[in-house]
Amino acid sequence: VSAPRVLVTGASGFIGRECVRALLARGCEVHGVSRSLRADAEPELVWHQADILRQTDIKRLFSECKPTHLVHSAWNIPQQHYTSSENLLWAARSVDLLHEAQCSGVQRIVGIGTCAEYGLDHELCCEDSSEMHPMGMYAQAKYATQVLYNAAAAAGTFSTAWARLFFPYGPFANLKGLIPYTIGQLVRDSPAELSDGEQERDLLFISDIGDAIAAVLFSGLQGPVNVASGTAIKVSGIVRRIGELMGKPDLIRLGIRQSDRLQANRWVASVKRLKHEVPWHPSTSLDDGLRATIAAATANGEEARK
Amino acid sequence: VSAPRVLVTGASGFIGRECVRALLARGCEVHGVSRSLRADAEPELVWHQADILRQTDIKRLFSECKPTHLVHSAWNIPQQHYTSSENLLWAARSVDLLHEAQCSGVQRIVGIGTCAEYGLDHELCCEDSSEMHPMGMYAQAKYATQVLYNAAAAAGTFSTAWARLFFPYGPFANLKGLIPYTIGQLVRDSPAELSDGEQERDLLFISDIGDAIAAVLFSGLQGPVNVASGTAIKVSGIVRRIGELMGKPDLIRLGIRQSDRLQANRWVASVKRLKHEVPWHPSTSLDDGLRATIAAATANGEEARK
Numbered sequence: 001v002s003a004p005r006v007l008v009t010g011a012s013g014f015i016g017r018e019c020v021r022a023l024l025a026r027g028c029e030v031h032g033v034s035r036s037l038r039a040d041a042e043p044e045l046v047w048h049q050a051d052i053l054r055q056t057d058i059k060r061l062f063s064e065c066k067p068t069h070l071v072h073s074a075w076n077i078p079q080q081h082y083t084s085s086e087n088l089l090w091a092a093r094s095v096d097l098l099h100e101a102q103c104s105g106v107q108r109i110v111g112i113g114t115c116a117e118y119g120l121d122h123e124l125c126c127e128d129s130s131e132m133h134p135m136g137m138y139a140q141a142k143y144a145t146q147v148l149y150n151a152a153a154a155a156g157t158f159s160t161a162w163a164r165l166f167f168p169y170g171p172f173a174n175l176k177g178l179i180p181y182t183i184g185q186l187v188r189d190s191p192a193e194l195s196d197g198e199q200e201r202d203l204l205f206i207s208d209i210g211d212a213i214a215a216v217l218f219s220g221l222q223g224p225v226n227v228a229s230g231t232a233i234k235v236s237g238i239v240r241r242i243g244e245l246m247g248k249p250d251l252i253r254l255g256i257r258q259s260d261r262l263q264a265n266r267w268v269a270s271v272k273r274l275k276h277e278v279p280w281h282p283s284t285s286l287d288d289g290l291r292a293t294i295a296a297a298t299a300n301g302e303e304a305r306k
Numbered sequence: 307v308s309a310p311r312v313l314v315t316g317a318s319g320f321i322g323r324e325c326v327r328a329l330l331a332r333g334c335e336v337h338g339v340s341r342s343l344r345a346d347a348e349p350e351l352v353w354h355q356a357d358i359l360r361q362t363d364i365k366r367l368f369s370e371c372k373p374t375h376l377v378h379s380a381w382n383i384p385q386q387h388y389t390s391s392e393n394l395l396w397a398a399r400s401v402d403l404l405h406e407a408q409c410s411g412v413q414r415i416v417g418i419g420t421c422a423e424y425g426l427d428h429e430l431c432c433e434d435s436s437e438m439h440p441m442g443m444y445a446q447a448k449y450a451t452q453v454l455y456n457a458a459a460a461a462g463t464f465s466t467a468w469a470r471l472f473f474p475y476g477p478f479a480n481l482k483g484l485i486p487y488t489i490g491q492l493v494r495d496s497p498a499e500l501s502d503g504e505q506e507r508d509l510l511f512i513s514d515i516g517d518a519i520a521a522v523l524f525s526g527l528q529g530p531v532n533v534a535s536g537t538a539i540k541v542s543g544i545v546r547r548i549g550e551l552m553g554k555p556d557l558i559r560l561g562i563r564q565s566d567r568l569q570a571n572r573w574v575a576s577v578k579r580l581k582h583e584v585p586w587h588p589s590t591s592l593d594d595g596l597r598a599t600i601a602a603a604t605a606n607g608e609e610a611r612k
Contacts, residue, residue, distance in 0.1 A: 055361065083461050085408060088401050088454055095398040102391060131437055140457035144450040148394055151446035155389050 007067035010074030018210025062104040070109045087141035113164040117143040126270040127224040166228035170206030171296030195259035197236025200266040202228045205289035215280040230271030313373035316380030324516025368410040376415045393447035419470040423449040432576040433530040472534035476512030477602030501565035503542030506572040508534045511595035521586040536577030
């Protein structure tokens with residue numbers, strides 16, 4: 001029996017590269033597609049250059065690669081464009097990708113979603129019972145894509161799951177999030193000026209996310225599945241721990257900013273499906289994940305000072 | 307001030323042609339697009355041949371036509387393919403159409419939805435409060451498209467409404483529906499064999515639908531709006547009335563078939579938004595609508611016997 005041949009879109013991205021690593025670790029033949037190849041890509045990765053936004057590129061890609069499995073993590077929107085209509089095009093091209101995957105005989109597809117599909121004000125976000133209130137263009141486009149992926153699988157010759165990521169963190173995350181901002185300030189010996197930090201979040205370290213997505217891909221799970229820790233942690237607790245781990249607790253300044261009213265007070269996943277139906281559970285503790293993230297940021301900071 | 311220039315996709319279809327008529331009656335410059343032109347199209351209609359499923363055709367269409375308004379009624383799926391993955395492609399191309407419309411400066415867009423987006427078991431289908439359970443590929447693809455249209459308008463330079471049609475009837479409807487079947491049987495002096503007919507439906511005559519869509523287009527309404535009568539009528543009442551109007555009440559045989567469990571017992575619209583926010587109300591009585599439908603079927607029947 002030959003190894004599964006998995007195509008990963010967005011293979012150079014924050015999520016995609018972790019999927020590539022996790023799939024290689026599971027012995028898969030991994031093909032990655034992105035607009036440009038990372039210099040530090042794994043040598044075992046079979047790389048295809050293509051722009052998923054071009055339909056002709058999508059067709060060529062499947063005829064070159066002939067994958068048995070697909071992880072679709074590409075959705076190349078800069079964070080400041082999360083409200084832009086480019087998200088619409090990613091939804092449309094994600095459907096074209098699905099269609100082409102179906103035509104070329106792919107058996108199993110995992111799409112990447114977001115906790116923002118749930119919207120605000122959920123005590124716990126449950127795949128099967130929470131009423132969906134996706135807020136903003138990015139979340140609505142992801143949600144609509146999920147509806148279409150789910151519908152396609154019900155009618156198709158393949159199966160799909162939709163991995164809703166909660167709060168991924170780790171080295172190389174975009175520099176505007178809470179954790180990169182806080183670490184970045186402390187690396188420069190500047191204070192991290194924050195809100196009161198009463199918000200509760202559900203964090204998952206990036207290598208755990210890649211491993212969870214790989215596990216979902218080889219499970220029989222259908223439809224949406226939260227990829228998260230299932231543990232609520234207060235923002236104040238996260239940043240205080242960063243301060244302690246970096247030996248600069250006095251630079252953590254809580255209560256200085258207003259908290260963003262467009263953000264949920266609590267965004268925590270039910271992990272029942274992930275735990276029992278995949279089944280999968282995280283292996284990286286918050287301390288270990290924060291230490292790895294801090295180490296990478298510190299190395300980058302030293303690199304920049306050279 | 308020049309007349310609005312309205313582009314109607316699917317202009318040769320059951321819904322599209324009624325939109326064309328209603329828009330011409332309102333003094334619009336109407337452009338229609340379809341894969342082939344109907345022989346009996348209105349002479350004032352400016353027709354463009356294009357296949358909405360081809361992105362290059364979509365681009366050409368907007369540069370030729372430069373519409374100010376768009377009614378997107380094309381969704382060319384034969385009824386037996388309502389579960390097919392072609393619906394996905396219509397969703398994707400509908401998004402491309404929207405994107406192209408936005409790029410070419412269209413101010414106002416109306417998309418066409420369906421009551422099936424609501425799913426079963428609603429006492430009354432309300433745009434703002436009913437939880438959506440779209441059932442099957444067609445309804446799910448329409449629903450996802452609506453989510454994307456709504457999201458685009460929130461971020462865009464144009465506004466959109468989404469007309470959810472309930473049960474359109476009239477001449478030339480597909481021959482498998484309840485009303486065409488019943489009339490067709492009676493035209494041939496054959497019995498119409500039906501379920502007990504306890505299901506409740508919300509019917510709207512096709513010319514009223516065209517007029518309502520035109521009214522929605524020129525209203526300021528945003529988001530989904532039910533296009534329906536707001537009146538529940540039992541299937542048994544509809545078919546008995548057809549029997550009476552055709553003078554063949556004895557050919558109506560209720561209770562012979564099992565009712566379809568995949569169909570709702572009750573599918574009735576709240577018309578609050580349509581009545582107050584557009585505002586619009588129907589002008590064709592059920593008797594007049596049925597008479598027109600019967601007359602057309604009888605003429606067709608005579609035509610066929612010649």
